[in-house]
Amino acid sequence: MQKVHGHNACPIRQRGIRTVLTEDQLRKLEGASRRKSFKAGELIFMEGDITTHSFIVLSGVLKLTKIHPDGERHVIGLMFPDDLLCGVFKSHQTCSAEAATDLELCAIPLETLSSLTAEAPGLERVLFRAALSELEGGHDWILLLRGCSAYQRVAGFLRLLAKRGLQEELGGVRFTLPLSRAEIASFLGITIETVSRQMTLMKKRGVIELPVSRDSREVIVPNLALLAAHAEREQLGGTAGAFGGSAGAYSMEAA
Amino acid sequence: MQKVHGHNACPIRQRGIRTVLTEDQLRKLEGASRRKSFKAGELIFMEGDITTHSFIVLSGVLKLTKIHPDGERHVIGLMFPDDLLCGVFKSHQTCSAEAATDLELCAIPLETLSSLTAEAPGLERVLFRAALSELEGGHDWILLLRGCSAYQRVAGFLRLLAKRGLQEELGGVRFTLPLSRAEIASFLGITIETVSRQMTLMKKRGVIELPVSRDSREVIVPNLALLAAHAEREQLGGTAGAFGGSAGAYSMEAA
DNA sequence: CGCTTTTTTGACCGGTTTCAACACGGGTGG
């Protein structure tokens, strides 16, 4: 009897995909998928490359970048575990992808996906939705970047990280920034100096803590609600009111 | 013999759609479509509404707005004739739509569209592409808004209008702004005063002319290439070099 | 322990915002 998965295949966990496929189709999909590991900084694909796979983030953070007409490379999006990088229907990549941290991906060949689309009409719709939520994320991010001060951008960025898949602790959150100051600056459309200034400001205000220890990438958020408040409106003296903010994390969630 | 169209149905001109449908299907689609007229300022649908139709802009300009968490309403996109507002696969509207000018739309009920999708598998893909290009537009717009000065934003905005469906004249273009200064400011993420200042600056530089006449919304662009140049890089004294700029107009084109 | 790279901090400058006043046009009603 043959093994169901290749030795480096990976199970598809996305709820949306599982529900529109039969057992056989799911097995076929998983059989064709391959687990791939990247070390921080490694390139996954480049802008302009022919699209060959769709990817699902298993662990780590993926960074999407694009070359601006002026030649500068800008970070335009981040993807976290369970996010689906849906290359379907795009013949060429419209941005580059790079491992921001050590990264594990599930790579699904496009041929597999499109042959499955033929069999399972529902699948196309699922992928469609994934791309659409990606679109919505873009809109939200536009709104975030436009009227917001540098302070709010940094706060918003940290809130995003605090929310998505990182070690939680009692009351607060502690995590490691997946991006350097330069990359954060690029992502937020500001300079590294400003990023640095805003973060020390937040530290002074008690919104975050920066353990003096080794890495300058360690961040502790003692009070997530307070951080969220600062992301919405600059400075609120009090001990935070609850907030039901619309996250609007700019990343594509699998359907 | 029965009339093919209802008296207020409208012909579907989109090339992409026509090629994936049979005669019968096309007739069905057109038969279900309805031409709707709106006066400037009228609301078409609201953020959060249940999605009931897809729309194609026949004439005029449509304005997409969204409420920012801070309560402010922001213009996040514009749509011009032949653009497709593709509500498919979204159960709820994610932004409000309003007539920026007097407006004519072709409204297509979603049921019609989804029943056709079942018959014509290619249609789903066409709509998918439409949404995708919308997505790409969003990315481009993010890039445009980030590094650019207020001057470049206004120039880019005017170039967008000059390109999309407005009266052309020999050599130059003359058109009426579909948005008030306040709306332009909101769209570009700057203040009305700045919009005003940049426009007078452009006038001084000879990039645009503002007929003293009644409406302060009349704009003449004597030299489109010059305008494009100013949208890319601030001030270029000379009499414009040709430009093959990546338009990146943020609006969704029908496939 | 030196070296490089990254991050932080400071001083300065320019563009935008902000606040405020004014101009223009189009209504309304006397």
Add this chain to the structure above:
DNA sequence: CCACCCGTGTTGAAACCGGTCAAAAAAGCG
């Protein structure tokens, strides 16, 4: 017909924010 008013757009002056330049401090690395 004109005075008045209100909304929209323009213009001016000062404050602020973030960018740029420069240098010091901290962290990584041999």
